[in-house]
Amino acid sequence: MPVRVIIPTPLRQYTGKKEYVEVEAKTVAEALAGLTTQYSDLRRHLYTDDGKLRSFVNIYLGEEDIRFLQKEQTPLHDQDVLSIVPSIAGGTALRCICS
Amino acid sequence: MALNLNESQLEQIRQHGARDYPSECCGVILGRADGENKEVREVVPLKNLRHDARRAQELLPLDDPGRETEKNRFLIDPLEQLRVEKDARARGLEVLGYYHSHPDHPARPSNYDREHAWPWYSYLIVSVEKGEPKDLTSWVLTDDRSRFDPEDVNVLNL
Numbered sequence: 001m002p003v004r005v006i007i008p009t010p011l012r013q014y015t016g017k018k019e020y021v022e023v024e025a026k027t028v029a030e031a032l033a034g035l036t037t038q039y040s041d042l043r044r045h046l047y048t049d050d051g052k053l054r055s056f057v058n059i060y061l062g063e064e065d066i067r068f069l070q071k072e073q074t075p076l077h078d079q080d081v082l083s084i085v086p087s088i089a090g091g092t093a094l095r096c097i098c099s
Numbered sequence: 100m101a102l103n104l105n106e107s108q109l110e111q112i113r114q115h116g117a118r119d120y121p122s123e124c125c126g127v128i129l130g131r132a133d134g135e136n137k138e139v140r141e142v143v144p145l146k147n148l149r150h151d152a153r154r155a156q157e158l159l160p161l162d163d164p165g166r167e168t169e170k171n172r173f174l175i176d177p178l179e180q181l182r183v184e185k186d187a188r189a190r191g192l193e194v195l196g197y198y199h200s201h202p203d204h205p206a207r208p209s210n211y212d213r214e215h216a217w218p219w220y221s222y223l224i225v226s227v228e229k230g231e232p233k234d235l236t237s238w239v240l241t242d243d244r245s246r247f248d249p250e251d252v253n254v255l256n257l
Contacts, residue, residue: 009193010219044244045217056159056215058177065177085181087159088197090212090222091123091172092204094163 003080005035011084014041028059029072031082046084056087101251102195102221102237104128104139109254111142113232116200116225123147123173125199127183128221129192137195137221143183148174159215172211173199196221196237203227206234208247216240221250 002022007015015021016039023034032053036043046057053059059066060083066074076082108128115124125147130140148155149169159174161167175197184194197220201207206226208216216222218240226233238247 008217010217013219041242058158083181085177086217087177087215088125088127088175088180089159089173089215090125090199091167091209092201093209093211094166094171 002078003031003076003082005031006081006083008084008086011042011045014045015039025076027072027076028061028066028074028082031076032059032072056089058085058087059083060085100132100135100137100239101253102137102139102223103253103255105256106254108139108142109235111144112198112223113225113235115144116227116232117230119147119200120227120230121202122150122169123171123200123202125173125175125197127175127180127197128195128223129183129187130195131192132195139195140192141187142198145175145179145183148176170202194220196223198223198225200225200227200232203229206236208238213240213244213247216244216247218242222247223252
């Protein structure tokens with residue numbers, strides 16, 4: 001059951017410039033695992049060292065945030081389209097409250 | 100890679116920083132990349148979603164919401180970002196990076212900036228001291244995510 005994962009511009013350098021990758025997957029977790037097995041340099045930009053999806057990395061199934069579906073266990077169907085979208089975030093170093 | 104922009108685009112970022120002081124401002128820079136240079140065509144100010152603390156916390160939870168607010172954190176709504184990106188692509192432009200301000204802090208990336216960055220994008224930071232925009236710098240995350248490298252910013256008469 002191939003699904004399509006759209007690769008955002010800054011990460012295409014790790015997928016041989018491919019704009020999307022097709023993987024066989026029944027869930028979002030399987031799709032991302034398939035993607036990062038095929039293109040291992042992607043892994044560190046999507047997952048933390050302990051294997052959790054980074055908090056600022058959003059996955060959309062069509063136009064729906066998987067956070068509001070069944071997260072990484074969200075089931076996928078043939079021809080589904082997943083998008084990887086970062087939450088752009090940042091800020092200053094917090095002031096040290098120690099003396 | 101170097102980032103090329105003109106004086107008026109630079110001023111747009113600096114003035115946005117001043118306008119939103121003492122909160123952090125944010126926005127996106129659009130343009131074209133040719134492999135060696137990024138040429139900025141448009142600067143698009145966006146809303147700092149941390150002003151809407153509840154929705155922001157739902158999208159990207161903060162460890163310490165008591166101390167982390169719109170004054171030291173920014174967040175761009177991913178849906179708004181998708182809309183801007185789609186609109187840019189239709190006009191032959193791409194997202195080159197993002198800017199934000201550091202109110203009363205130096206224009207250097209924080210650890211929080213690094214943890215939430217991807218490579219390739221330019222991350223511009225304008226320092227705003229007591230409401231006055233000061234230094235403006237640009238940074239690119241290294242492949243191994245360990246640090247940001249400074250990026251040359253060329254102000255051209257475009």
